[in-house]
Amino acid sequence: MSALSMGAIDASASALLTLLDWLVVGVYAAGLVLLGVLMSRRRVGPVDYFLASRATRWPAIGLALFASNMSSTALVGLAGGAYAIGISVYNYEWSANVILVFFCVFLLPFIIRSQTFTMPEFLERRYDRRARLHFALLTLFLNIFVDSAAILYSGSLVGQLLLPGWPLWLIVTILACAAGLYTVLGGLRAVIYTEAVQAVVLIAGALLISIGAFSRAGGWHSVMSSVDPAFTSLIRPSHDSGVPWPGLLLGIPLLGFYYWCTNQSIVQRMLSAKNIDQARWGALFAGILKLPVLFLMVLPGTCALILFPHLTRPDMVYPNLILRVLPAGLVGLVVAGFIAATMVSISSMLNSASTLLTLDLVKQFRPLLSDAHVVRIGKLSTAILLVVAVAWAPQLQRFPSLWQYLQAVLAYAVPPVVAVFLLGMFWRGATADGAAAAMRWGSVLGFLLFLVNVVFEWTHFHFLYAAPILTVLDSAILVAVSLQRPERVSALSEATMWTLEFSRSERARLQYTSFWKDYRVQSAVLLVLTAAIVIIFR
Numbered sequence: 152m153s154a155l156s157m158g159a160i161d162a163s164a165s166a167l168l169t170l171l172d173w174l175v176v177g178v179y180a181a182g183l184v185l186l187g188v189l190m191s192r193r194r195v196g197p198v199d200y201f202l203a204s205r206a207t208r209w210p211a212i213g214l215a216l217f218a219s220n221m222s223s224t225a226l227v228g229l230a231g232g233a234y235a236i237g238i239s240v241y242n243y244e245w246s247a248n249v250i251l252v253f254f255c256v257f258l259l260p261f262i263i264r265s266q267t268f269t270m271p272e273f274l275e276r277r278y279d280r281r282a283r284l285h286f287a288l289l290t291l292f293l294n295i296f297v298d299s300a301a302i303l304y305s306g307s308l309v310g311q312l313l314l315p316g317w318p319l320w321l322i323v324t325i326l327a328c329a330a331g332l333y334t335v336l337g338g339l340r341a342v343i344y345t346e347a348v349q350a351v352v353l354i355a356g357a358l359l360i361s362i363g364a365f366s367r368a369g370g371w372h373s374v375m376s377s378v379d380p381a382f383t384s385l386i387r388p389s390h391d392s393g394v395p396w397p398g399l400l401l402g403i404p405l406l407g408f409y410y411w412c413t414n415q416s417i418v419q420r421m422l423s424a425k426n427i428d429q430a431r432w433g434a435l436f437a438g439i440l441k442l443p444v445l446f447l448m449v450l451p452g453t454c455a456l457i458l459f460p461h462l463t464r465p466d467m468v469y470p471n472l473i474l475r476v477l478p479a480g481l482v483g484l485v486v487a488g489f490i491a492a493t494m495v496s497i498s499s500m501l502n503s504a505s506t507l508l509t510l511d512l513v514k515q516f517r518p519l520l521s522d523a524h525v526v527r528i529g530k531l532s533t534a535i536l537l538v539v540a541v542a543w544a545p546q547l548q549r550f551p552s553l554w555q556y557l558q559a560v561l562a563y564a565v566p567p568v569v570a571v572f573l574l575g576m577f578w579r580g581a582t583a584d585g586a587a588a589a590m591r592w593g594s595v596l597g598f599l600l601f602l603v604n605v606v607f608e609w610t611h612f613h614f615l616y617a618a619p620i621l622t623v624l625d626s627a628i629l630v631a632v633s634l635q636r637p638e639r640v641s642a643l644s645e646a647t648m649w650t651l652e653f654s655r656s657e658r659a660r661l662q663y664t665s666f667w668k669d670y671r672v673q674s675a676v677l678l679v680l681t682a683a684i685v686i687i688f689r
Contacts, residue, residue, distance in 0.1 A: 172483030179487035207343060207423040212433025215346035215420045217440040221353055222496030227305040231465030233452030236393030237382035241449045242403055248438040248681045250407040252674040255431045257649045258412055263427045270415050271511045277575045277647040279583035285590040287511035290415055291504055297560050299500040299540035306493025324541050349491050356485040357447035363476035364454035374454055385688045398615025405618045409565040413572055416503035431670040438677045505532040562614040563601040566621035567593030574629055576649050579640050585633030593625035
């Protein structure tokens with residue numbers, strides 16, 4: 152299969168869409184906004200607006216988690232990562248299944264039982280208000296300047312191909328306003344149900360792209376035999392620039408723990424569950440959906456090495472796959488799905504960010520606000536945060552790649568959160584003073600190491616090594632301060648920690664449950680399937 156010329160790739164992509172394609176894009180985007188608006192009619196109080204009345208069932212939770220995770224950022228990042236460094240980028244995906252199982256066993260039951268609205272609120276129950284405020288501010292920063300901005304930027308890449316004469320800031324603004332409309336009106340219920348619909352379309356679109364990419368590249372055997380074997384291996388040597396195996400073992404699990412177990416935009420979907428079983432089943436269902444990501448979203452990036460060998464920027468791989476390997480009509484469907492992925496993901500991030508700003512910051516200083524005022528502030532804060540994300544998103548084009556931007560920032564920012572949560576879950580001796588010191592000084596250490604290793608380049612170690620180094624240092628700070636100033640563990644704090652007694656009570660509760668409803672059986676099946684993929688592509 153001969154490579155497509157760069158001249159063809161750089162041509163105006165809008166000419167590649169037929170009238171049918173444009174009609175599909177318009178109808179789908181409008182339908183998604185309409186669905187979100189219709190879901191806004193039953194909002195009455197904070198639990199309805201921020202947690203969808205705590206009545207969500209596992210299929211919607213699983214689909215929403217998948218759609219939220221597989222945003223336009225992930226689609227662009229995974230395909231571009233496979234093009235630049237190989238399929239080792241999938242290590243971030245399969246490792247999530249291990250983390251989700253850990254989450255379902257050790258942390259999720261206590262979060263659901265606490266009946267909290269946010270993860271910073273849960274952290275306050277384990278420690279004190281200082282930990283809550285610090286975590287809320289850090290999460291807000293990451294949600295707006297990392298997640299939301301990256302989603303808007305990646306979505307605008309396709310927009311620029313379709314509308315080459317339009318400036319980036321205008322495309323970003325249109326996408327943000329469309330998503331912000333139903334997010335402001337509908338809250339989490341609107342977000343979850345639009346995400347569930349989007350997940351189905353996303354999987355269908357990715358399947359079409361994968362089939363088209365392999366077909367144009369000559370088939371599976373041709374791709375696997377033509378590409379450097381290093382690009383089709385998950386386990387890479389320690390000197391690998393992409394995902395070295397020590398980083399896979401020590402760094403990725405820490406970043407994954409932050410994302411899947413403490414990130415408000417993810418955990419909020421499980422907080423909306425009807426009960427603990429629905430939350431667990433939803434989380435594990437999302438894990439099942441992540442298994443085919445290797446074939447649907449990563450390996451098409453490998454095909455692009457044959458189809459588009461001279462792309463100057465890896466971030467353009469997925470947009471080019473959409474526009475160059477599909478027939479008329481289907482292009483419109485997949486483009487619509489990609490644009491909608493941007494919309495539902497930004498709505499997810501904005502809803503979570505407004506929840507944090509409203510409940511963890513504003514209401515802390517104005518505790519007597521009525522429920523109506525809380526919801527009103529939530530809507531206003533969503534609009535304000537949207538403006539900030541829109542302003543920052545165009546700046547991401549200054550970075551070499553979207554994937555580098557996302558992972559580098561997280562590796563230096565989240566270790567204090569990981570240390571505080573992990574030690575707090577299992578060690579009764581972790582104190583509020585220790586957590587406050589770890590959060591405060593851990594953030595300083597992360598910023599300094601970022602300057603040394605990234606900005607000034609005085610050192611040159613991989614960001615996946617930075618994460619465990621910082622987590623160890625932050626844990627040491629927490630332990631040292633906790634031992635120096637011990638505190639009595641309160642009943643409220645005790646209720647957030649995993650214990651052997653809880654494990655025994657869980658076994659007793661599940662003793663008479665049908666095996667197919669037992670989350671432990673489901674977890675084992677998920678881990679076996681995940682291990683099979685890793686072994687095959689090791």
